[in-house]
Amino acid sequence: MEKKIIRKNSNLIDLINSILDSDDEHFNQKIAFLKNYIQSDLQNESNNGYSEYNNHLEHLRNIIDKIESSKTYERKRYYLRSARKSISEVKTNGVNDINLNRWQDYNEIITDSLWIFPKRERGGGHLGWYWGNFIPQIPRQIMLRYSRQGDWVLDPFAGSGTTLIEAMRLKRNAVGIEINNEVVKRSIDYIAKNINTLEFHSEIINGNSLNMDYKSIMERLGIKEFDLAIVHPPYHDIIKFSDNEEDLSNVPTTGEFLFKMERLSSILFSILKKNGYAALVIGDKYERGELFPLGFKTMEAFLKSGFRLKSIVVKNFDFTRSKKGQDNLWRYRALVGGYYVFKHEYIMVFEK
Numbered sequence: 631m632e633k634k635i636i637r638k639n640s641n642l643i644d645l646i647n648s649i650l651d652s653d654d655e656h657f658n659q660k661i662a663f664l665k666n667y668i669q670s671d672l673q674n675e676s677n678n679g680y681s682e683y684n685n686h687l688e689h690l691r692n693i694i695d696k697i698e699s700s701k702t703y704e705r706k707r708y709y710l711r712s713a714r715k716s717i718s719e720v721k722t723n724g725v726n727d728i729n730l731n732r733w734q735d736y737n738e739i740i741t742d743s744l745w746i747f748p749k750r751e752r753g754g755g756h757l758g759w760y761w762g763n764f765i766p767q768i769p770r771q772i773m774l775r776y777s778r779q780g781d782w783v784l785d786p787f788a789g790s791g792t793t794l795i796e797a798m799r800l801k802r803n804a805v806g807i808e809i810n811n812e813v814v815k816r817s818i819d820y821i822a823k824n825i826n827t828l829e830f831h832s833e834i835i836n837g838n839s840l841n842m843d844y845k846s847i848m849e850r851l852g853i854k855e856f857d858l859a860i861v862h863p864p865y866h867d868i869i870k871f872s873d874n875e876e877d878l879s880n881v882p883t884t885g886e887f888l889f890k891m892e893r894l895s896s897i898l899f900s901i902l903k904k905n906g907y908a909a910l911v912i913g914d915k916y917e918r919g920e921l922f923p924l925g926f927k928t929m930e931a932f933l934k935s936g937f938r939l940k941s942i943v944v945k946n947f948d949f950t951r952s953k954k955g956q957d958n959l960w961r962y963r964a965l966v967g968g969y970y971v972f973k974h975e976y977i978m979v980f981e982k
């Protein structure tokens with residue numbers, strides 16, 4: 631935090647201390663003063679850009695509501711003491727930047743294993759032009775939970791660069807690898823036009839993520855390891871991404887696809903930091919009238935490489951886009967064939 635904000639933060643703490651020191655008679659009066667102070671500082675434009683300080687103010691404002699509705703002074707003081715702690719001390723789990731002293735404030739962060747996103751987030755640099763991309767909420771949730779500001783995130787199947795755009799918004803450095811040069815060019819162009827910060831590194835490399843010289847990439851970037859990998863491969867041949875035979879959507883058999891995913895997961899294991907995370911985003915497929923659990927089979931490939939499984943999230947499928955409004959046809963086919971239409975995919979979280 632800049633000096634000015636550090637000073638403002640300590641003013642806030644002084645103010646809280648003085649309220650805590652005051653007797654019950656003056657307590658409510660001083661709380662009202664603090665409330666006004668917070669309200670006007672929240673509207674103070676010179677604080678724009680200091681999101682941490684503004685978060686503190688909003689946090690305090692919420693706590694003041696609780697204080698005002700508390701019946702006893704003991705309770706009121708208890709809330710105020712915990713508010714002081716939450717803005718003066720940061721407690722994290724070492725993996726992300728979530729301040730555990732203020733854990734109630736992180737409404738955006740999902741902790742349940744069922745993710746239902748009614749729609750794609752638009753704006754913030756995302757256009758959603760790429761067929762087979764994932765919604766920005768996925769890399770956002772993963773990065774918020776499994777990385778910190780300034781960390782290095784690798785996306786070995788970068789596609790349109792959703793991870794990279796989101797990484798920039800969250801102040802993470804990101805490296806993407808994408809086999810399709812046309813897609814790379816378009817993504818680079820798009821990212822350059824929409825994201826304008828040079829503070830964090832963002833790069834998409836054209837190539838096969840199974841054959842990259844990661845060592846020299848990391849040497850060039852001046853890093854020893856990556857902190858997080860976000861892995862969104864083709865779901866084998868469900869969508870054909872290109873004619874390139876090294877493209878995993880063109881691998882002839884599912885067995886071979888899994889073999890390659892196992893190779894990739896060992897590579898990721900070797901370049902991630904100890905206790906670093908990898909998140910695999912994948913769905914299942916039908917093959918010759920039978921369900922092939924591609925998600926679980928790929929998960930096994932990661933486990934074989936040494937990763938520990940931390941979570942399996944089920945996420946609703948971006949149905950309208952992926953099935954192009956052919957819902958009735960799919961429903962009919964499902965009724966004829968005796969199966970269920972996929973409406974979900976997985977996010978499997980691993981720790982090294």
Ligand SMILES: C[S@@+](CC[C@H](N)C(=O)[O-])C[C@H]1O[C@@H](n2cnc3c(N)ncnc32)[C@H](O)[C@@H]1O
Pocket residue numbers: 760762763764765786787788789790791792793807808809810813837838839840862863864865871872876877878879
């Ligand atoms: C499911 S898409 C990823 C989409 C991405 N998450 C996004 O939001 O745009 C998979 C991508 O992997 C790329 N790909 C396939 N095989 C690859 C390989 N061996 N190395 C690197 N990229 C590959 C495809 O061209 C495709 O863009």
